[in-house]
Amino acid sequence: MWNEVYVEEAIKEHPRVLSILSKINKTPLIISRYDDLWGKSKKPYLQKRDSLNLFLAEKKGQLLKLAPDAYGQLGGPHYYFIHAYNCIYECQYCYLQGYFNTPDIVLFVNHEEIIKEMQNILEIHPEENVWFHAGEFSDSLALTHLTGELELYHDFCAKNPRAIIELRTKSVNIKALKNLQPLQNLIVSFSLSPQKMAKRVDLKTPSTASRLEAMRGLRRLGHSIAAHFDPIIFEDHFKTEYEALLESMTDLNPHLRYLSLGVVRFTKDVYREVEKNYPNSLIHTNPLIKSFDGKVRYHRPMRTWIMQSVKEIAIQKSVSQSCIYLCMEENSVL
Amino acid sequence: MHLITMAHLGEAQGVIQLFDLKRKSQDLFESDSMTLLLTGEGPFEASTKTAFHLGQKKFAQVINLGIAGSLKDNIKLGEVYPVRSLYLVIEGKPQFKTFQSAPEGLDCLTSFERILSHEKSLPLRGLGTLVDREAWGVAQAAKSCGTPFLSFKIVSDFAGTLGACEIARDEAFEWSLKLAKYLQSIVQKNAHQEGKLFLPGLYFTFTTHHQFQNLLNKMSIKTEATLQEVLETLPLDKIKKEVSLPKERTKKLLQYMERTLDPIKDIVQNSLDHWQHPFKGHGIDLQLDPQWENRDVKVVFDVKNDQDLLAKIEILKSLSLKPYHDILEGQIDVE
Numbered sequence: 001m002w003n004e005v006y007v008e009e010a011i012k013e014h015p016r017v018l019s020i021l022s023k024i025n026k027t028p029l030i031i032s033r034y035d036d037l038w039g040k041s042k043k044p045y046l047q048k049r050d051s052l053n054l055f056l057a058e059k060k061g062q063l064l065k066l067a068p069d070a071y072g073q074l075g076g077p078h079y080y081f082i083h084a085y086n087c088i089y090e091c092q093y094c095y096l097q098g099y100f101n102t103p104d105i106v107l108f109v110n111h112e113e114i115i116k117e118m119q120n121i122l123e124i125h126p127e128e129n130v131w132f133h134a135g136e137f138s139d140s141l142a143l144t145h146l147t148g149e150l151e152l153y154h155d156f157c158a159k160n161p162r163a164i165i166e167l168r169t170k171s172v173n174i175k176a177l178k179n180l181q182p183l184q185n186l187i188v189s190f191s192l193s194p195q196k197m198a199k200r201v202d203l204k205t206p207s208t209a210s211r212l213e214a215m216r217g218l219r220r221l222g223h224s225i226a227a228h229f230d231p232i233i234f235e236d237h238f239k240t241e242y243e244a245l246l247e248s249m250t251d252l253n254p255h256l257r258y259l260s261l262g263v264v265r266f267t268k269d270v271y272r273e274v275e276k277n278y279p280n281s282l283i284h285t286n287p288l289i290k291s292f293d294g295k296v297r298y299h300r301p302m303r304t305w306i307m308q309s310v311k312e313i314a315i316q317k318s319v320s321q322s323c324i325y326l327c328m329e330e331n332s333v334l
Numbered sequence: 335m336h337l338i339t340m341a342h343l344g345e346a347q348g349v350i351q352l353f354d355l356k357r358k359s360q361d362l363f364e365s366d367s368m369t370l371l372l373t374g375e376g377p378f379e380a381s382t383k384t385a386f387h388l389g390q391k392k393f394a395q396v397i398n399l400g401i402a403g404s405l406k407d408n409i410k411l412g413e414v415y416p417v418r419s420l421y422l423v424i425e426g427k428p429q430f431k432t433f434q435s436a437p438e439g440l441d442c443l444t445s446f447e448r449i450l451s452h453e454k455s456l457p458l459r460g461l462g463t464l465v466d467r468e469a470w471g472v473a474q475a476a477k478s479c480g481t482p483f484l485s486f487k488i489v490s491d492f493a494g495t496l497g498a499c500e501i502a503r504d505e506a507f508e509w510s511l512k513l514a515k516y517l518q519s520i521v522q523k524n525a526h527q528e529g530k531l532f533l534p535g536l537y538f539t540f541t542t543h544h545q546f547q548n549l550l551n552k553m554s555i556k557t558e559a560t561l562q563e564v565l566e567t568l569p570l571d572k573i574k575k576e577v578s579l580p581k582e583r584t585k586k587l588l589q590y591m592e593r594t595l596d597p598i599k600d601i602v603q604n605s606l607d608h609w610q611h612p613f614k615g616h617g618i619d620l621q622l623d624p625q626w627e628n629r630d631v632k633v634v635f636d637v638k639n640d641q642d643l644l645a646k647i648e649i650l651k652s653l654s655l656k657p658y659h660d661i662l663e664g665q666i667d668v669e
Contacts, residue, residue, distance in 0.1 A: 003459075003460055004459050004460035006457075006460060029456055029457055029459070029460070031457055036427075037428065037457065037460065037461070040427070040428045040429075040430065041421045041422075041428040041429060041430055041431075041432050041461060042430055042431065042432045043419070043432065043461075044419055044432075044434065047418070047419065047441070051441065051460075053460040101430070104460070234598075235556070236597070280551075280555050281555070282555060282556060284552060284555070285552040285553070285555050285556040285595055286595070286596065287595070287596045287599060289625045289627070290625070291625070291627055292627050292628075299599070299602070299625060299626045299627070300625075300626050300627050300662050301598070301602045301626055301661050301662055301663075301664060301666055302598045302599075302602070302664075303664075304662065304663050304664030305598070305664035305665075305666050305668065306664070307664065308663075308664045309664075
């Protein structure tokens with residue numbers, strides 16, 4: 001899977017690094033700092049298909065960032081924490097293709113420092129619940145069988161009921177979670193699309209059916225689960241497709257902590273990359289305009305109609321109205 | 335006309351012979367369809383010389399051929415590989431700007447210095463498989479002149495190993511022939527031109543033809559059908575019967591294709607027309623954001639006199655923005 005593996009000199013004896021290396025069976029190249037090489041040259045995104053490098057590094061600087069408005073459910077401040085850069089999956093709409101200069105993956109191993117920073121943030125907000133999201137720059141579960149950090153975050157949640165951690169994923173890599181005691185404030189959220197759409201745009205990801213099965217597995221054990229229908233991509237039969245998707249998860253719907261809805265959108269730069277990387281994607285067959293915030297989206301009547309339609313179907317299929325929220329949209333949309 | 339760039343005369347012998355090129359100056363060889371430029375060693379030299387020649391004459395394509403070392407030991411020596419991405423390395427440090435050559439192939443680092451130590455080459459392995467001294471410079475010149483660029487390399491040795499230069503010298507002529515034959519196959523492949531689509535009874539300008547191709551492609555992606563299959567679904571006969579002018583037929587066809595791809599836009603537009611129409615009849619234009627993002631409406635009308643003004647005000651009393659705002663909020667009847 002990995003073309004080359006690079007390890008920072010300072011952490012070459014770190015137990016987590018040694019553990020990762022023992023699982024990937026590849027002699028690492030030792031470098032001073034990951035960013036001496038990573039992102040120094042513009043590496044085309046699709047080269048991840050056959051020459052993906054892995055960097056094991058220590059995250060310096062800002063370990064947590066305040067999330068933008070409309071990032072998550074209302075209530076409490078939202079932060080995301082940076083445990084990795086880039087992703088093994090290849091979703092055609094993914095903003096990562098226009099975000100970094102390289103698709104090479106960086107796994108940060110200093111989780112203790114990230115958790116320490118979370119603790120500090122909790123102290124800054126003594127009266128509120130604080131959300132910490134993983135998965136902003138990488139899938140939060142896909143590589144946890146290598147990285148093995150979930151226990152640390154679980155422990156943090158157990159000790160801090162005011163902290164709510166969201167693990168966003170498209171993976172079905174839930175083995176490590178299954179061994180952990182379910183917690184109300186450790187939520188695993190799955191990004192879902194109707195199977196036909198997922199097959200066309202979520203390349204190299206587990207099927208929708210497998211993701212639903214993983215959700216069931218966690219649910220049965222009492223874990224908190226949530227879902228993201230984001231991005232919703234228009235196709236002529238999208239209502240029927242979402243109806244079928246929500247029907248196939250009727251056993252899960254009443255248990256969803258939240259369901260976020262978001263219609264496909266891009267920054268201008270990311271859209272340019274999507275056009276370059278996936279010129280024959282279904283995404284380009286629909287009309288896109290530059291919208292109110294400069295992002296490339298469907299025109300407003302279309303995107304509000306799409307969101308209303310999916311919201312109505314979700315409510316019909318037993319998703320509680322109060323747990324549906326819109327991701328990265330104007331408040332006035334619904 | 336192709337511009338072929340190679341570093342040295344030794345590796346260019348095969349090309350000169352196979353394509354029967356005539357020497358024009360110390361570094362330049364030519365035939366009717368090809369110019370061969372010897373760039374010398376190093377990216378700066380290669381870039382300067384290539385840019386100079388691209389400024390002299392229009393070339394359809396720049397093709398860089400040459401010898402490269404391999405950073406990995408799983409590469410077969412003496413094989414020709416297309417280059418995919420080109421990186422520049424100065425004093426062992428990768429530089430930001432990269433260039434693309436073929437869609438598939440091996441990635442190549444152009445190094446400012448010769449890589450003489452295996453140890454020094456190790457960290458660069460994640461960046462590319464091949465290492466040369468010119469290709470990035472040639473690509474830079476081609477890019478800045480807007481000329482398509484391709485690069486192909488024959489692998490001579492493992493970078494940093496002892497005796498690499500001697501091997502390259504001994505094998506130079508054989509490799510040069512191999513490169514020449516490879517070039518011949520590329521030039522022949524390029525000669526096959528794609529045919530332009532022709533629809534009798536319709537008239538396409540450059541712009542409308544581009545639009546048509548674009549829409550046809552989108553319909554093919556959306557329906558997962560071939561271009562031919564999509565073409566067969568287009569109501570060409572119906573349009574030809576309904577409209578007599580070829581240019582108008584094209585316009586109608588493009589409208590049909592746009593509607594097929596974006597049925598919602600049509601529905602929204604019809605609903606808006608229905609709302610605007612009664613006012614339009616009285617000379618009152620309800621102007622909307624063409625992107626349908628902004629909720630504001632601009633009401634535009636001319637008045638001839640006080641009486642006309644009062645009449646318009648009276649009509650405007652029945653104007654409500656709610657239908658427009660409802661449409662913006664997704665209240666559209668798609669069923």
